[in-house]
Amino acid sequence: MPQWSDYSNGERIKILRGADLRQTDLAEMTGLSVVTIQKAEQDRALSLPTLLKIASALSVDTSVILGQQAPRRAMVRDDRTALRLLSTTVHDTASGYLPEGAEPVPIADLGEATRVAWDLYWSGDYQRLVGVLGPLLVDAAVTVSAMTGDSRLAAAGYLSDAYQIAACTANLLGARDLAYAAVGHSRSAAQRADEPLRLARVTSARSWVYLRDGRLREALELCEQAAATVEPRYSDASAERLTVYGNLLTHCAVNAARMEDEDRAGDYLSQVHAVGARLGVEHDFHGARFGPVTAVAQAVGVNVTIGRVGKALKLAGSVGRGQLGTLSDAARNRYGLDVAMAQADAKMYDAALDTLEETLTAAPQWARHQALPGVIVQKVGRASTGRLRRVADLIGVRPGVEGGFLPATPKTAL
Structure with missing residues (x-):
């Protein structure tokens, strides 16, 4: 190629x-x-x-x-335009360059816009997300600068969320410098808001940036330190604290798995399951969703990473389709890719292609920015012909060719 x-x-x-x-x-x-x-x-x-x-x-x-x-891999023109707009807004608001005449908005409006932004992020609709996120960053920054007291603290919290969403989006799209900058601004705003749980959520986002940048040991240390600060006590075991704590433990397990530390990853997974069981149901807090189904879904991915394919498939078999509906779109799609990977590792090639095709068809925009589909197609190799080509077309790669994010001919769009 x-x-x-x-x-x-x-x-x-x-x-x-x-x-x-x-x-x-x-x-x-x-x-x-x-x-x-x-x-x-x-x-x-x-x-x-x-x-x-x-x-x-x-x-x-x-x-x-x-x-x-x-x-950048899988970046179409609209993605690049959205990323440029996002970068401009993040840097301008963080530097205090706000539109002349801009006025603060009600705190309730900031809260609703933040909820919409998180929903768009977890659905994988990044172009629409930037359309919401840009005004949210400006409104939150203007409101923080104009308010005092509790209103200022609340606005700072929503500004932290907006920067965190920007950091996660940039990280997913491969704009690492923007991700580092945005997560730093998110941390500063969270400190201003004086909310330990929100600050811990920002730390989990920062850990993810480190993970994708190959800084595995530092990513794990960040998660471990943040988890220790918010570990639930008998006097404070609210659903919010359990959600943040479970989310951080999941990051610890993922990082340990990437470091090929199977024992450590297994220990953290045990804690993840325990916290999920303690919550009993899925719970949302500051953009994080955690609960018993999330715990199992994440465990499937971690077990695939450390090579425990049989355990991953057994866990996947315990999750019903109805339960998957309680996950966010992105978590459900990622779970589908993890299952497909486990099936491919187990040489269940037809099942792997079925699962992969279903996931890609359900979330084509989200899937464009994932590396795992290409890995699965390469692993299946020539085990299937027509079906393999059909799935490969969905992700823009050619079977048997490493990395194929470039078009086969100059006439094909990226």
Whole structure:
């Protein structure tokens, strides 16, 4: 499969433009003539002003068009545009650059907007999420600066949530620098809000950023320290505290599994199940959902990671479809991928493809940003032909080819 640098500048422009954006559309977006766009895509002419205008319209850095760096995995044009807008809003609000004449909003409105933003995040609708998250960041920042007393504390809490959602979104889309910046702003706002449980939630998000950046030991230490600070006592075992604590223990188990520390991962899973049983039902708090079903779903993924495939499948067999409905969309989809991976490891290839296809069809936008589907397709290999090609088409890879996030031909959109 060609590397991104193997294409010409014109081919890279054509790929980034994709089938949904015509040359006439790109000409209108850039203010350039159609002839200029055609020449650029034919490698007949690409001046610096033209390059800058095309890169801006396609929401990429000029280095991507020049082949110096590849576009982020599974990032279509709308994703790139959303990420750029999110980055601008995060940095502007954190630096105090707020719109002139902006006024504080009622705390109840901030709370409702935050709930909507979390729902969009967990549903995997990242483009709509940015449309909500941008105004939320501005409104919360303006309200914090204008309020005093309890209202200021409450607004700071919602500002922390908004930055945390931004950090998680950026982390998922591979914008690591933005994720680090946003989670730092989230922590500062949570400290201002003076809410230990909210601060612990931010720590779990920070741990996830570390995890995806390969800083496994530091990620685990963060989770362990935060879990120790919010561990429920007999005098304070509220559903909120149990939810945050269970969420942190889950992060500990995942990090230990990634470090190939099976005993430690197993110990944390035992605690995760115990906390889930103690809650009895799924509970939401500051964007986290935890309970007995979440505990089992997470345990499936951890057991797959540490190679206990039989145990993972046994746990999956204990979860009914009705129970899966209590999970968030993202958690349910991730569970589907974990089950498909376990089935592939157990050489249950047809079952793995069934599970994978069902998950990809149910959540195509979310699945675009996941690496696991490609891994599963590679593992199944040539065990199935027609069905394998159909599933591979859903994630844009070719069976038997590592990494295939680039198109097979320049005419195919990323």
